[in-house]
Amino acid sequence: xxxxxxxxxELRREHISEQRKRLPDQPGVYMFKDxxxxxVYVGKSRSIRKRVASHFSSRSTLGRLVEEIETIxxxxxxxxxxxxxxxxxxxxRHRPIxxxxxxxxxxxxxIGISLxxxxxxxxxxxxRHRPNRAYFGPYANARRVRETLELLxxxxxxxxxxxxxxxxxxxxxxLDYYIKRCGAPCVGYIDAEEYGRNIDAIxxxxxxxxxxxxxxxxxxxxxxxxxQEFERAALFRDRVTAIxxxxxxxQVAGEQVGTADLIGVAVEGQEANAQVFQVxxxxxxxxxxxxxxxxxxxxxxxVGEQFIAQYYEASPTVPPLVVVGPELSERTALLxxxxxxxxxxxxxxRAAERGDKRRLRELAERNARLALAQDKLRRxxxxxxxxxxxxxLxxxxxxxEVPIRIEGYDIxxxxxxxxxxxxVVFEGGAPKKSxxxxxxxxxxxxxxxxxxxxxxxxxxxxxxxxxESEKSPHDAExxxxxxxxxxxxxxDGGKGQxxxxxxxxxxxxxxxxxxxxxxxxxxxxxxxxRSDPLPIRRESExxxxxxxxxxxxxxxxLDLHRRRRDKAMTGSVLDGLRGVGPVxxxxxxxxxxxxxxxxxxxxxxxxxxPGIPGKLARDIHRQLNRAG
Numbered sequence: 001x002x003x004x005x006x007x008x009x010e011l012r013r014e015h016i017s018e019q020r021k022r023l024p025d026q027p028g029v030y031m032f033k034d035x036x037x038x039x040v041y042v043g044k045s046r047s048i049r050k051r052v053a054s055h056f057s058s059r060s061t062l063g064r065l066v067e068e069i070e071t072i073x074x075x076x077x078x079x080x081x082x083x084x085x086x087x088x089x090x091x092x093r094h095r096p097i098x099x100x101x102x103x104x105x106x107x108x109x110x111i112g113i114s115l116x117x118x119x120x121x122x123x124x125x126x127x128r129h130r131p132n133r134a135y136f137g138p139y140a141n142a143r144r145v146r147e148t149l150e151l152l153x154x155x156x157x158x159x160x161x162x163x164x165x166x167x168x169x170x171x172x173x174x175l176d177y178y179i180k181r182c183g184a185p186c187v188g189y190i191d192a193e194e195y196g197r198n199i200d201a202i203x204x205x206x207x208x209x210x211x212x213x214x215x216x217x218x219x220x221x222x223x224x225x226x227x228q229e230f231e232r233a234a235l236f237r238d239r240v241t242a243i244x245x246x247x248x249x250x251q252v253a254g255e256q257v258g259t260a261d262l263i264g265v266a267v268e269g270q271e272a273n274a275q276v277f278q279v280x281x282x283x284x285x286x287x288x289x290x291x292x293x294x295x296x297x298x299x300x301x302x303v304g305e306q307f308i309a310q311y312y313e314a315s316p317t318v319p320p321l322v323v324v325g326p327e328l329s330e331r332t333a334l335l336x337x338x339x340x341x342x343x344x345x346x347x348x349x350r351a352a353e354r355g356d357k358r359r360l361r362e363l364a365e366r367n368a369r370l371a372l373a374q375d376k377l378r379r380x381x382x383x384x385x386x387x388x389x390x391x392x393l394x395x396x397x398x399x400x401e402v403p404i405r406i407e408g409y410d411i412x413x414x415x416x417x418x419x420x421x422x423x424v425v426f427e428g429g430a431p432k433k434s435x436x437x438x439x440x441x442x443x444x445x446x447x448x449x450x451x452x453x454x455x456x457x458x459x460x461x462x463x464x465x466x467x468e469s470e471k472s473p474h475d476a477e478x479x480x481x482x483x484x485x486x487x488x489x490x491x492d493g494g495k496g497q498x499x500x501x502x503x504x505x506x507x508x509x510x511x512x513x514x515x516x517x518x519x520x521x522x523x524x525x526x527x528x529x530r531s532d533p534l535p536i537r538r539e540s541e542x543x544x545x546x547x548x549x550x551x552x553x554x555x556x557x558l559d560l561h562r563r564r565r566d567k568a569m570t571g572s573v574l575d576g577l578r579g580v581g582p583v584x585x586x587x588x589x590x591x592x593x594x595x596x597x598x599x600x601x602x603x604x605x606x607x608x609x610p611g612i613p614g615k616l617a618r619d620i621h622r623q624l625n626r627a628g
Contacts, residue, residue, distance in 0.1 A: 012070060019072045020056075023049040028076040029086045031094075032069040036476075039094035040069065041296060044083035048074050081337035088309045098296040100272065100306035108314065109145045110137035111206060113199065118192055119166045119185045120199050122158045124149060128316060135316040136206040140288035152205070153181040155239050156198040161186070162591065163608040180235075205243075207317065208259060208280020214243050257282050257356050260321035264364025265304040266372050270294050273371040274307045275364040278319075289371050301327040308335055318343035323352045323361045385541070386429025393488075393542035396534060397527065399514055403487030404428060406545075407461075409501075410492040410553035411441075411453045421457040422557035425481065426549050435481035436556055451500040454491060458504035465508065486513055492550050494519040495526050502528050518550050574598075577623055579616045587611050599624060 023030070028048050032041040045051030052072065077083045091099050102108075112125040116132035124145050128135040139145045152158065159166045159182050161174065167186025176182035183190030183198070205213050221236035262277040272292040278285050290311070294303055304327060312318050318339050324332065329351040339347040352358040390402045397403075406426040413419035425435035439460060441453045461482070468483035485508070491501045498517035505515055509528075517526045523543055524533035536543050574585045591609045592598040607617035 016069065016072065020049070020052060023052055023072065023074060024076055025049045026076050027078070027080045027083050028074055029083050029090060030072060030074040031090065031096075032098075033071040033073065034068065035070045037071070039090070039096045041096050041098040042087055042090045042094065044080070044087040046080045046083075048076070079337070080334050081341070084305075084309055084334060084338045085341065088313050091310075092313075100292055100294050100296070100298055100303050100310075102307075102310055102314075103291045103293060108138035108140075109142050110135045110139065110316075111145060111148065112136075113203065114164075115199075117164045119159055119195050121160070121162075122149065122152060122199070122202055123160075128314075134203060137316070138288075138311075138314050139286070140290065144286075148206075151242075152202055155205070155242055156202050157181055157183045158195075158198060158202065159183075159185060163605075164610060165608050208278070208283070208285050210243060210283055211281050214240060217243070257360070258321070259319055260323055260357065261319050262323040262352075262357065262361045262364050263304070263308065264325060264361055264366070264368045265300060265307060265327075266365065266368035267294060267298075267300050267303050268372050268376070270297055271372060271375070272303045272307075273368045273375070274304075274311070275367045275371070276311065277360055277364050279360070287367070289367065291371075291375065299327075300325075301331065304328050305331055305335065309338065312339055312342055318347055320345070320347060322347065322349045323357050324349060325361060325365060326351050326353075382430075383428075386545075389541035389545040390429050392540060393545055396525075396536050396540075396542050397488070397514055397516065399487070401487065403514065405484055405486045406488045406490060406549055407486040408490045408492070408549035408553035409454065409457060409461075410550070410557045411450050411457070412554070412557035413441075413450075413453070419453055420557055421453060422553050423457075423461065424549065424553045424556050425486075426545075426552075429545060431552060435484070437481060438556070450493065451496050454493070454497050455500040455504050458489075458491075458501050462505060462507060485511060489513055489515045490546055490549050490553075491515070491517040492520070492553055493517050494524070495531070498526050498528065516546075518546050520550075523547060577620055579619060584611060 025047050027044075027046045029042065029044045030048050030052055031039050031043075034040050043051060043055075075086060077086055091101065095101070108126070110125050110128050112121075112123050112128070112130075113134040113136075114121045114123070114132075115134055124142070125135075128137075137145070139148075153160070153176075157180065160176055161167060165186075173184040173187055173189070174182070177184040177189070183195060185192070185195050201213050201216065217236050217240045221233050221240060224230075224233035224236060257279050259280050262279065264275045264277075266273050270293070272294045274290045274292060276286075276288045276290070278288070290307070292303065292307060298306070304324060308322070308324070320343075322335070322339065324335070328335070328349075332349040332351060336347050336349040339349065350357070352361055390404075393399075394402045404427060408424045408426070409421060411419065411421050419441040421439040421441060423437040423439070425432045427435075439457045441456060464479070464482035465485070468479050469485075471478045471483065489501070489505065489508070491497050494517060498515070501515055501517070502509070505513065509515060515528065518524070519526065519533070522533075523538040523546075525536050525543070525546065526533055538547075574580055574588065580588070587609055588598055588606075592601060601621075603618045603621035606612055606620055607614045609617075612620075
């Protein structure tokens with residue numbers, strides 16, 4: 001076997017060597033693929049051949065792992081800037097494990113403005129793909145977005161109601177009008193033209209053009225005062241005061257800094273952090289921090305370049321000036337060309353060496369290093385707490401070894417038609433969501449029976465373990481979660497659920513798995529062969545760990561249970577409607593919130609749903625009324 005393995009390795013190296021010889025000495029993108037055809041790394045260079053050669057001589061994590069790749073693909077581009085843009089598209093498409101990437105980059109929040117509506121809404125969102133919408137962001141956290149929306153409501157009074165048309169069924173203004181957060185376009189207290197001017201001011205404000213907004217408000221205040229509309233003048237005066245207060249609090253360097261993004265990056269092994277200081281009209285409008293995965297252990301310059309490319313690919317706007325650290329001084333022309341293409345006009349990328357720009361950029365770098373250090377301390381503290389909780393739990397249960405893998409099971413039901421079960425996995429005291437599994441209960445007749453349901457689920461778990469453990473670790477069809485032997489299985493429930501579980505899991509117990517149950521009322525822990533609960537304090541770390549496992553199992557089961565129930569409740573209504581496919585179905589449910597509200601809606605209310613034309617709305621309304 002060893003000889004055949006050596007021969008395969010030799011053939012692979014010969015194959016890779018031949019591929020490397022064919023690589024062009026031109027700018028472009030290259031991709032490393034493993035034996036299953038998965039892209040594990042995407043790179044770009046002005047010379048593909050030389051850059052790939054450098055990986056094979058490197059001692060970094062990426063350099064060690066290239067010894068395992070099977071294929072090298074490439075794409076030649078006209079310039080290195082084009083290669084940088086193409087590289088980001090390939091990274092976004094394939095999400096290779098070794099590339100630098102923003103953590104949870106799909107979920108960063110934005111502020112959206114619905115320009116396709118007569119009275120546009122200003123709203124929190126995590127998407128930025130809809131046409132005729134303006135997006136501002138990405139923001140580092142949701143709290144910052146909500147604070148900004150709160151400020152915008154005080155300054156410019158935009159509507160917060162859902163739907164393309166303002167207002168609600170009652171035909172009277174909502175509370176926002178009376179607390180001066182909305183001009184009430186729903187009842188004609190503000191017309192579309194004036195409301196549009198407020199939206200334009202919001203867009204300029206979010207773009208950092210504070211001084212433009214301030215000048216406009218001063219002009220409106222003076223105009224209202226001359227017309228002796230003193231209440232209106234006082235409203236504009238208060239807005240001017242609020243904007244000036246914001247500018248004074250966040251003034252960082254005055255007019256000489258102007259409008260720019262200042263970026264600082266810190267790298268430590270496989271972790272990295274980037275800080276973006278957004279300065280608009282000399283005002284620090286936003287300070288954002290982003291954690292990055294750096295599994296390939298790229299250097300500071302490579303991480304900085306990759307972050308800038310990914311950040312501005314996700315950002316709706318690019319400023320005219322981007323200030324970077326000295327490590328990127330040789331890449332400024334490349335980045336400027338790529339960002340200029342993204343912006344549509346020239347962008348200057350500068351490694352500032354003096355003045356306020358350098359001071360702010362160095363401040364961003366210090367914040368990046370501090371963020372990395374704090375994140376490391378948090379991870380160490382959490383790791384230590386998890387280790388102590390596992391040790392305490394093993395001692396309380398009389399286990400010979402610490403339960404590295406814990407599986408938790410819960411049943412959620414609403415009658416026999418909607419009974420589901422969950423299996424969640426904690427490894428090293430932390431959730432391992434890739435190993436979570438769900439079960440649909442299928443063998444129980446009549447009224448719901450938690451004991452029988454638990455017995456069925458755990459019997460199926462045992463059967464899957466016996467089946468999967470016979471497979472080779474390299475088998476493509478292997479389910480690693482079911483193949484793993486848990487150190488501890490925790491059942492949500494009392495002695496009855498535990499007895500049902502023990503009957504199903506005897507072969508696993510014989511292999512060393514400990515089985516317990518956790519009763520909700522007093523967080524009591526039961527073990528087989530003992531009628532009384534174990535004397536584990538509910539405030540102890542061991543008990544809290546079990547509670548986290550139980551709560552996660554409950555949440556995971558309830559999620560599937562709700563989706564199955566909602567599908568059963570709404571399917572008969574929505575699935576039979578002509579002209580309503582999956583996209584429009586989601587839009588209708590998302591807009592109305594419940595089947596009852598949808599069934600009570602008028603044709604005009606249905607037409608207010610984005611993506612539902614007026615003719616289709618009337619047809620849907622006729623179908624619903626004809627069906628009763």
